[in-house]
Amino acid sequence: xxxxxxxxxxxxxxxxxxxxxxxxxxxxxxxxxxxxxxxxxxxxxxxxxxxxxxxxxxxxxxxxxxxxxxxxxxxxxxxxxxxxxxxxxxxxxxxxxxxxxxxxxxxxxxxxxxxxxxxxxxxxxxxxxxxxxxxxxxxxxxxxxxxxxxxxxxxxxxxxxxxxxxxxxxxxxxxxxxxxxxxxxxxxxxxxxxxxxxxxxxxxxxxxxxxxxxxxxxxxxxxxxxxxxxxxxxxxxxxxxxxxxxxxxxxxxxxxxxxxxxxxxxxxxxxxxxxxxxxxxxxxxxxxxxxxxxxxxxxxxxxxxxxxxxxxxxxxxxxxxxxxxxxxxxxxxxxxxxxxxxxxxxxxxxxxxxxxxxxxxxxxxxxxxxxxxxxxxxxxxxxxxxxxxxxxxxxxxxxxxxxxxxxxxxxxxxxxxxxxxxxxxxxxxxxx
Numbered sequence: 001x002x003x004x005x006x007x008x009x010x011x012x013x014x015x016x017x018x019x020x021x022x023x024x025x026x027x028x029x030x031x032x033x034x035x036x037x038x039x040x041x042x043x044x045x046x047x048x049x050x051x052x053x054x055x056x057x058x059x060x061x062x063x064x065x066x067x068x069x070x071x072x073x074x075x076x077x078x079x080x081x082x083x084x085x086x087x088x089x090x091x092x093x094x095x096x097x098x099x100x101x102x103x104x105x106x107x108x109x110x111x112x113x114x115x116x117x118x119x120x121x122x123x124x125x126x127x128x129x130x131x132x133x134x135x136x137x138x139x140x141x142x143x144x145x146x147x148x149x150x151x152x153x154x155x156x157x158x159x160x161x162x163x164x165x166x167x168x169x170x171x172x173x174x175x176x177x178x179x180x181x182x183x184x185x186x187x188x189x190x191x192x193x194x195x196x197x198x199x200x201x202x203x204x205x206x207x208x209x210x211x212x213x214x215x216x217x218x219x220x221x222x223x224x225x226x227x228x229x230x231x232x233x234x235x236x237x238x239x240x241x242x243x244x245x246x247x248x249x250x251x252x253x254x255x256x257x258x259x260x261x262x263x264x265x266x267x268x269x270x271x272x273x274x275x276x277x278x279x280x281x282x283x284x285x286x287x288x289x290x291x292x293x294x295x296x297x298x299x300x301x302x303x304x305x306x307x308x309x310x311x312x313x314x315x316x317x318x319x320x321x322x323x324x325x326x327x328x329x330x331x332x333x334x335x336x337x338x339x340x341x342x343x344x345x346x347x348x349x350x351x352x353x354x355x356x357x358x359x360x361x362x363x364x365x366x367x368x369x370x371x372x373x374x375x376x377x378x379x380x381x382x383x384x385x386x387x388x389x390x391x392x393x394x395x396x397x398x399x400x401x402x403x404x405x406x407x408x409x410x411x412x413x414x415x416x417x418x419x420x421x422x423x424x425x426x427x428x429x430x431x432x
Contacts (some may be wrong), residue, residue: 016061019364022072023052028124031127031148032124032126033047035121035123041148042177047077048076050076051077055071071105094287119207124149125188128201128233131148131175133184135182136175140174143157144203145233146208149233154169190235198244202246205233205234206250206253208230208233208235209226216316222261222263237251246306247305248294248297252293253313255286258283260274261280261284262283270418274316274420275322291318293310294310304340305340308333308340315330330353334349335350344370344373348385349365351363363389380410384402384406387406387422390402392393396427400426401425403420403422403423403426404423
């Protein structure tokens with residue numbers, strides 16, 4: 001769909017802004033409900049976009065309806081039926097769907113539609129699992145999730161991940177085609193598949209959050225709007241699956257990490273690392289919510305990777321100053337995490353904790369062992385951590401070389417500046 005032309009005029013612009021706000025809030029519910037009615041996520045999204053265009057054209061004249069969600073679903077259903085009836089290809093494919101929508105769809109008008117909130121909740125949950133179906137590549141899962149569940153435009157997604165709009169469009173089209181050609185039904189996964197699929201869903205949401213927390217490339221240190229969308233998705237998922245401790249663990253982790261955003265940029269606009277941050281600037285409301293969510297996850301029997309990572313984040317959040325951090329407890333949490341999911345990144349993070357607990361020499365040995373792991377090739381944080389450890393051990397010249405290597409590997413301009421600055425300081429410390 002091409003760019004939407006908004007009616008001119010202050011009142012019209014205000015209404016258009018309202019339409020866009022409603023779309024951000026309601027798009028996931030709308031597409032989920034339409035996907036259930038049609039059995040096709042691609043068709044559902046097209047119908048939802050038709051309803052959005054109708055709202056942008058009509059609401060500036062008629063005003064925003066009392067029940068925008070109901071108006072959108074009714075309009076989308078009616079326009080979808082009309083489109084199917086008009087288009088020969090669509091008619092042959094979806095004739096039965098159109099008939100069923102006419103029979104089961106909302107009756108009198110947009111304002112009289114009664115929604116079953118439990119059914120809508122189930123629809124959104126099903127859409128989350130459909131967008132993260134294992135038939136789709138990881139890149140397609142992220143793109144489809146952001147498009148259908150976060151309500152982001154193709155251009156916004158492309159900008160967030162620093163790829164072309166055409167690339168994102170291809171990923172979304174490919175994802176929809178895969179779902180259609182594989183005849184993947186719009187239904188929750190079977191109970192025996194739920195655990196594996198839930199892990200995929202949580203992984204996609206956290207991947208989106210992390211890209212916002214620390215951008216892999218580009219000029220910006222963070223993309224907070226991307227993390228906000230991931231946190232919103234996580235909260236939706238927690239509301240739809242309230243008995244799953246790992247869902248609450250992930251939300252707790254994201255809330256606690258998001259609390260640091262105000263302190264991650266200094267007055268001069270430069271990035272500020274965790275141990276240098278003014279913790280008075282951390283968002284206490286988000287910390288409180290994260291700790292409460294973590295407690296709930298524990299009461300539900302939480303012991304998974306996200307619960308443990310949230311527990312590590314909580315150790316930082318509870319310390320009013322860096323020196324008050326319980327690093328021994330953090331090492332213990334990493335030990336438990338590695339027992340569940342032994343990854344080189346987790347081992348690298350554990351090495352940092354071991355160093356902060358007072359043993360940088362032992363930590364360096366751990367990092368040196370990781371250097372031979374092929375999965376860490378090109379991972380800039382490995383030489384970055386190694387540089388930090390060498391600097392603590394008084395080996396400034398070696399540390400400077402490691403920081404410089406890390407700077408050459410990162411794709412983020414702000415992070416490169418930080419690492420180049422550390423290399424310069426380490427070099428000066430050695431020369432003095």
